[in-house]
Amino acid sequence: MTTxxxxxxxxxxxxxxxxxxxxxIVAVIVVIAAWYLLTISNLVTSDQVxxxxxTFSSIVQILSRPNTLHDLAVSSYELVAAFAIATIAGIxxxxxxxxxxxxxxxxxxxxxxxxxTALATPKFIFLPVLVLLxxxxxxxxxxxxxxxxxxxxxxxxxxxxxxxxxxxRVLARSYxxxxxxxxxxxxxxxxxxxxxxxxxxxxxxxxxxxxxxxxYISNAGMGFLIFKAGTEYNVPLLVGAVIVxxxxxxxxxxxxxxxxxxxxxxxx
Amino acid sequence: MTQATNxxxxxxxxxxxxxGKSGSGLQGSDGSVEVSGLTVSxxxxxxxxxxxxxxxxxxxxxxxxxxxxxxxxxxxxxxxxILGGLYGAESGQVFIGGRQITQPNPDxxxxxxxDSCLLPWRTVLRNVALPLETAGVGRQEREDRAKAVLELVGxxxxxxxxxxxxxxxxxxxxxxxxxxxxxxxxxxxxxxxAALDEQTRYEMGEELLxxxxxxxxxxxxxxxxxxxxxxxxxxxxVLEGRPASVGQTVDVVFSRPRDLGLMVTPEFHMLxxxxxxxxxRDRIRSSGTYSWSHQGNSEEGTQ
Ligand SMILES: Nc1ncnc2c1ncn2[C@@H]1O[C@H](COP(=O)(O)OP(=O)(O)OP(=O)(O)O)[C@@H](O)[C@H]1O
Ligand SMILES: [Mg+2]
Numbered sequence: 001m002t003t004x005x006x007x008x009x010x011x012x013x014x015x016x017x018x019x020x021x022x023x024x025i026v027a028v029i030v031v032i033a034a035w036y037l038l039t040i041s042n043l044v045t046s047d048q049v050x051x052x053x054x055t056f057s058s059i060v061q062i063l064s065r066p067n068t069l070h071d072l073a074v075s076s077y078e079l080v081a082a083f084a085i086a087t088i089a090g091i092x093x094x095x096x097x098x099x100x101x102x103x104x105x106x107x108x109x110x111x112x113x114x115x116x117t118a119l120a121t122p123k124f125i126f127l128p129v130l131v132l133l134x135x136x137x138x139x140x141x142x143x144x145x146x147x148x149x150x151x152x153x154x155x156x157x158x159x160x161x162x163x164x165x166x167x168x169r170v171l172a173r174s175y176x177x178x179x180x181x182x183x184x185x186x187x188x189x190x191x192x193x194x195x196x197x198x199x200x201x202x203x204x205x206x207x208x209x210x211x212x213x214x215x216y217i218s219n220a221g222m223g224f225l226i227f228k229a230g231t232e233y234n235v236p237l238l239v240g241a242v243i244v245x246x247x248x249x250x251x252x253x254x255x256x257x258x259x260x261x262x263x264x265x266x267x268x
Numbered sequence: 269m270t271q272a273t274n275x276x277x278x279x280x281x282x283x284x285x286x287x288g289k290s291g292s293g294l295q296g297s298d299g300s301v302e303v304s305g306l307t308v309s310x311x312x313x314x315x316x317x318x319x320x321x322x323x324x325x326x327x328x329x330x331x332x333x334x335x336x337x338x339x340x341x342x343x344x345x346x347x348x349x350i351l352g353g354l355y356g357a358e359s360g361q362v363f364i365g366g367r368q369i370t371q372p373n374p375d376x377x378x379x380x381x382x383d384s385c386l387l388p389w390r391t392v393l394r395n396v397a398l399p400l401e402t403a404g405v406g407r408q409e410r411e412d413r414a415k416a417v418l419e420l421v422g423x424x425x426x427x428x429x430x431x432x433x434x435x436x437x438x439x440x441x442x443x444x445x446x447x448x449x450x451x452x453x454x455x456x457x458x459x460x461x462a463a464l465d466e467q468t469r470y471e472m473g474e475e476l477l478x479x480x481x482x483x484x485x486x487x488x489x490x491x492x493x494x495x496x497x498x499x500x501x502x503x504x505x506v507l508e509g510r511p512a513s514v515g516q517t518v519d520v521v522f523s524r525p526r527d528l529g530l531m532v533t534p535e536f537h538m539l540x541x542x543x544x545x546x547x548x549r550d551r552i553r554s555s556g557t558y559s560w561s562h563q564g565n566s567e568e569g570t571q
Pocket of ligand 2: 346458
């Protein structure tokens with residue numbers, strides 16, 4: 001069992017995994033210790049680096065006061081919507097693109113190149129234009145937040161569809177599977193691992209997208225809270241909000257890694 | 269590895285009541301295969317046409333075990349794909365059980381591929397149940413039927429394993445079980461044991477015969493291996509020439525049930541050598557264009 005080589009060798013199991021977890025715990029402790037030492041030293045003022053205590057109480061406040069909880073809720077709704085749309089639509093588009101591209105490799109390459117360019121372009125600079133064009137409400141923030149995620153998901157699902165083996169296709173054909181059955185019984189399971197990997201990257205992009213949109217075109221949400229705390233020089237609130245968002249991202253990342261690991265165990 | 273895979277129980281079939289079989293496929297259904305004037309071409313990437321099979325005609329009566337041999341590249345797999353409805357012929361017709369084959373007919377004809385082609389994310393049981401699942405059979409019935417077939421191929425206690433936990437021989441048995449689960453009238457097998465070691469290969473052949481003896485479906489079995497072809501068959505068909513057609517058909521009349529002891533009898537050798545000579549003649553005639561890639565196999569029976 002332990003000698004089984006997964007196709008996805010980066011998925012850590014056994015001792016490597018244990019060391020990684022240990023490393024992560026040690027890193028957190030080191031950062032907190034360094035932070036503490038910095039605050040008790042005379043190198044920085046409490047305006048520059050807030051104390052551990054005041055930061056902790058600002059985190060508690062963010063998680064307990066109605067108005068900040070509202071910000072958290074607004075961001076969560078936007079994130080969930082943006083992430084869900086990016087995932088479902090991206091996998092759907094990617095599947096169609098990959099399948100269609102088997103016949104029309106040229107079309108597929110052109111579309112993928114276009115998506116690659118769109119991904120490489122910093123959409124941030126278009127944000128003011130976007131606001132003028134489509135406004136600055138809930139859905140605008142969602143659209144902005146999902147734009148990169150959907151591209152990543154499309155590209156990765158397309159690659160996955162493209163690599164479903166000839167064997168599986170012949171098998172599907174010999175059992176007269178419908179397109180729908182092929183999608184659910186062959187494509188989804190065989191694409192699951194690469195797609196979950198892409199989900200992690202997509203999630204990071206969606207979080208950044210939503211935060212950015214909130215900072216610039218919103219009056220609610222964690223991005224707005226961070227922005228406001230910054231302009232008001234409320235450093236404990238600023239750092240606290242950043243930590244809450246970062247913790248959310250890390251937690252989601254770990255969740256996906258957990259899925260990848262448990263899938264990697266049966267998906268050889 | 270071979271040890272673990274070798275024993276197919278000779279015990280009785282699972283009771284048909286418990287298995288929930290409809291019995292439609294195997295009993296009484298017509299598995300005769302009629303092929304006439306089949307010509308098949310491929311178009312390569314430069315749009316050039318290559319004719320692989322030309323004017324192939326043969327008939328296989330229902331319930332016959334037929335083997336097809338021929339050099340590598342002669343079009344054996346192509347022939348099976350046509351019979352399975354996976355690929356269209358340029359001209360000619362295929363009738364199975366009186367029905368013309370123009371597309372896959374998973375309830376009539378199934379294919380067991382050389383590479384077992386199991387889905388790694390499904391357990392053995394769910395791999396075997398897949399054809400029933402796509403056909404819309406309900407969960408309970410398909411599980412019962414898949415279990416019954418797995419018992420039949422001797423994998424009754426491996427149902428919840430994943431393919432990667434099986435040996436090559438066991439994987440091939442799962443593939444055979446998956447081919448049989450729909451109770452097809454005709455089972456097409458494309459070098460199913462080619463990837464196995466020699467010992468396992470012949471033992472699997474013996475087991476396949478026992479299985480076939482109970483099921484009595486028509487089997488068309490493609491192989492490179494002359495000994496295997498003769499040992500299994502009622503009828504051996506040789507694909508020869510380029511483009512290939514059925515050059516020689518040999519009826520194998522050895523009594524059944526057969527066991528591996530048959531392979532050391534002089535009659536067996538004579539028949540196999542006769543086929544070998546005919547294939548060699550063909551190879552020399554079309555010098556260089558064919559490669560008899562498993563040449564070593566022709567010597568196997570004589571050890
Ligand atoms: N999809 C395809 N497109 C183009 N040519 C093909 C295709 N499949 C097979 N061929 C060609 O058809 C010929 C016969 O191939 P086929 O796979 O049927 O041979 P085979 O007898 O099964 O060989 P082997 O014993 O090596 O499996 C070969 O020359 C091969 O190159
Ligand atoms: Mg072949």
